Amino acid sequence: MTNGADRITKDLVEGAADLRVALGRLVRRLRQGYVVGEATLSESSVLSRLDRDGPATPGYLAEQERVKPQAIGATLAGLVDRGLVARRPDAADGRRVLMSVTEAGRKLLTDRRSLNTQRVARALADGFDAEERRRLLEVIPLLERLADEL
The missing domain is CATH 1.10.10.10 (Winged helix-like DNA-binding domain superfamily/Winged helix DNA-binding domain)
Structure with missing residues (x-):
């Protein structure tokens, strides 16, 4: 059984970085709209x-x-x-x-x-x-x- 490292390509790493940044922005924007209660x-x-x-x-x-x-x-x-x-x-x-x-x-x-x-x-x-x-x-x-x- 492999640990998946052999399937991690440069494109996958770049896509993961883009996803992390996009989701981080989304979460920050949602937090900015937080209302008490x-x-x-x-x-x-x-x-x-x-x-x-x-x-x-x-x-x-x-x-x-x-x-x-x-x-x-x-x-x-x-x-x-x-x-x-x-x-x-x-x-x-x-x-x-x-x-x-x-x-x-x-x-x-x-x-x-x-x-x-x-x-x-x-x-x-x-x-x-x-x-x-x-x-x-x-x-x-x-x-x-x-x-x-x-």
Whole structure:
């Protein structure tokens, strides 16, 4: 089994660098539009993961989000304080805690009135034609897989 190094070409390295720069710009622009009370990018990621994958331990979430346990603890504490995530003992192992998204958390995830979501939708509508929008939306699962691989 190879480690993939033999498949890394100059073009692939250049493309990876371009992707990193483009995504970095996108994330910075999204952060600039942050409104107090709205979920941060970290909070949105954790909420989405809990909604998609179901209840999980803080350790599992830290591993999946590629952050330290202390960082996930702070993120989860903020989400619990706002009623977006609930903690409960694991029925299979009472020593563990499971985190799950609440109805309020699900509402926040699906709320299409979010300022950042509206900003992105407006940019897509105003700056891209139908084919470009379709292509951008189709790549989302690939970007999620890439994030999981890093």
